[in-house]
Amino acid sequence: MHASTGAPAAPREPTIFELSRPGRRAEAQMPPRPTSNAVPESLRRRRRPMLPEVSELQAVRHYTRLSQLNFSIDTHFYPLGSCTMKYNPRGCNQYAMLPEFLARHPLAPESQGQGFLACMYELQEMLKEVTGMRGVSLTPMAGAQGEFAGVAMIRAYHHARGDHARNEIIVPEAAHGTNPATATMCGMKVIEIPVNADGDCDIEALRKVVGPRTAGIMLTNPSTLGVFERGIAHLRALVHDAGGLLYYDGANLNAILGKVRPGDMGFDVIHMNLHKTFSTPHGGGGPGAGAVGVGERLLPYLPIPVVGRDGERYRYLDERDLPASIGRLSGFMGNAGVLLRAYIYMRMVGREGMQRIGEFATLNANYLLARFKQEGFDPAYPHRRATHEFILTMKHAARDLGTTAMDFAKRLLDFGYHAPTTYFPLLVPECLLIEPTETEAKEALDGFVEAMVAIRKEATEDPARLKGAPYTLPVRRLDDVRAAKNLDLTWKPLA
């Protein structure tokens, strides 16, 4: 029995502006009075900024309370599918926060940043080894930018060969939604192909669309359906024979880590979400790191800077070293702090650790899937093994009881669980995409199944109970429609 089910709602924390009273100060937190007149008169504010006025203790309590309201990986099981919300080891953070890293100025001479550059060089080398690719660039600052870099390299490759007709990117419908967006951003036409009833890419459909206009295919593997793509060899042969290149969306790398390598499968380019697979704090929009790896053919086009080594010295490779590069995607070395954390994590777990990550990420997902099957829930692909994640469909509960996947998701919050991903992928009706990651203990997984069973029982006995959830959080069910239509982004309208 979960104590949370009958608990009263947590009180709503007022905004800091509501706490504000004129003249209150937090002296210790005040910036020193500006003594410089460096800002020209014409650029100075005419009115005081609208800032809250609270005491130091009020500020401390306010933000402490807000932090206690967080649903986070530090406090809750967080099975948000396709997001790989694994535990972020404290040690990685600690080393990345060494003053020698923090105080390093990005414009300092390379001779004074050899330690940092050595870490980045080794990170590139480790990622090459993990993916089986020939070269790696760390500069893309998020998965989406990594994808952009990947397709931009594919385009650069065809153009360099004078092959300007190739302007189509094939995207299976089980791909991440960013894939077609990326292709469009790169000026490509998106050709969507279906997946079959078992969740595999439809090879016959692919055969019909490949040809002299094919620039490449973007494959998310394992796909968003929580299954491994089984037709890779066919798919690779079809696309390569037609003159196209193969792009591997490595956002789900956790499932294959230390087991198989996209380079060995014949892929020409991959982006990796280091913030997911290599465990840096993420969510809520960042910060990310979308390193790209390439095979032989795309080496000249890697985005700069890449870290190179001349003998004992590390240095940035720039336009002079890589004249065909697609260019610079970030001011310096991408999200350096995220890259450092990923580097430390990889050094910490090592080669054997990475294999165990792949094994336990998939074992946890398959255990959870088996438990849900036992309890009579409906997997979207009942005949398929789970990858690092899997999909349940709540369509029968929706049809028979009127309780939707969203109702289950909202009620889970009352039970102390972050909801899984809802209504993604769109291919599966009323779906929950569940990714436990390798860092959860069996007890946590069992507790989650028990909560879902309890909620299903409620749905049978009192569906209205689900419709009103959550009950224990300071904010109840939100009006999604109003929220989408009437954006309310400030505490009060600015005059």
Add this chain to the structure above:
Amino acid sequence: MSHNLPADLRYTKSHEWVRQNPDGTVTIGITDHAQHALGDIVFAETPEVGRELAAGDACAVVESVKAASDVYAPVAGRVVAGNGALGDAPEKINTDPYGDGWLWQLAPADAAALGGLLDAGGYEKVLAESAE
């Protein structure tokens, strides 16, 4: 489950409906089933007037509180009108999917192509299969 499927319309597997107008153009929207599956719609984008579409082109977007979905051209042709009223009131797609919630109008490249679309009975079968 019973579906609201007007008999005078043509349908696609991807849940668009097509109405033949007396002037030879066709009006296109998404079906009652589709609007129900998407939930409350908060945004709709229709193709530009004058754009030439091939059958199957993703040319409109319908965004609900759950998801953003592409809407596909059921047949090839030139766009002759978009439903501007959806800008302020996209919820018309929910309340009146076959009427005020229409998306765009098309002058078909080949009027005979409409014959290749599903009738109400055929579309109902598609829905029955997907509901298993």
